[in-house]
Amino acid sequence: MGERASPAVYFLSDYGTEDEFVGVVHAVLHRLAPGVSVIDITHAVTPFDVGEGAATLVRSVPHLGRGVVLAVVDPGVGTARRGLAVEVRSTAGSAAPSRPGPTGADRGDRGDGPAWFVGPDNGLLVPPVTAVGGPVQAFALRIPAGAGRWGPTFDGRDLFAPVAAHLALGRDPAEVGARIDPGSLVPAPEVPTATVDGHILRTESARVDRFGNVALRAGRGELDALGMAVGGAASVEIGGSSRPARRVVGFADLRPGELGLLVDGAGQVALVLDRAPASALVGIETAGRPVTIARPT
Secondary structure, three states: OOOOOOOOEEEEEEEOOOOOOHHHHHHHHHHOOOOEEEEEOOOOOOOOOOHHHHHHHHHHHHHHOOEEEEEEEEOOOOOOEEEEEEOOOOOOOOOOOOOOOOOHHHHHHOOOEEEEEEOOOOOOOOHHHHHOOOOEEEEEEEOOOOOOOOOOOHHHHHHHHHHHHHHHHOOOHHEEEEOOOOOHHHOOOOOOOEEOOOOEEEEEEEOOOOOEEEEEEHHHHHHOOOOOOOOEEEEOOOEEEEEEEEEOOOHHHOOOOOOEEEEEEOOEEEOOOOOOOOHHOOOOOOOEEEEEEOOOO
């Protein structure tokens, strides 16, 4: 086994990359924690879409190393909404031991994943925090001494990045916030769940990736409950139009133009084509489109 990796900051936002926002946040992190690596998860979350950002974090956190998750999808910036730092009890790991409270070694539940999540109190952090074991403690943030405040609408730069740097260096969270009840966090946005009724699975689109694959709000378990084995056929109905589809393991299992149902790398059922955008074929470009999958009886 190699040496344990140093803590990093894992950065997700809806900032895009056309403007200076991501680069400025990187610069603040480098200035305040110059020895800490910054790893970009994505900055292509749909603007203001808290649910999409939360879902992206849930898919990402099992693969992150030690350190701090910095997440900014913040339609309420400039309002009275709180900024948060949430420590987790994750078996996925830790930055340097936090204070106050027992260290990770004392608790015996630390591994090699992030110990802290930093971002707005709008539901963005709750799903990934829950996914890695739940909160140990939470803090409502204030701007750290010396960080500066240049305006009310760039908390990624002025609040969240300085706090993420502070925590990545293993410093006391009480220096950047007041302890709050983790149960007071704003809950995650409600997400519709898939239902299976006999030979029919009802769900909706969750996201469309850059390849045109359409991930659904359903997983392997729903396909199994439907009784649809690999190679099995189904009809996929979207907006009153129905198309045949086949469950496959990989894209190359499909014939040219054939619609497939595939369990993707995140464990979600996706509508796919081989080397072509399924989104164009089925007419789905956004989340929230109802999709019905029917297995022949």
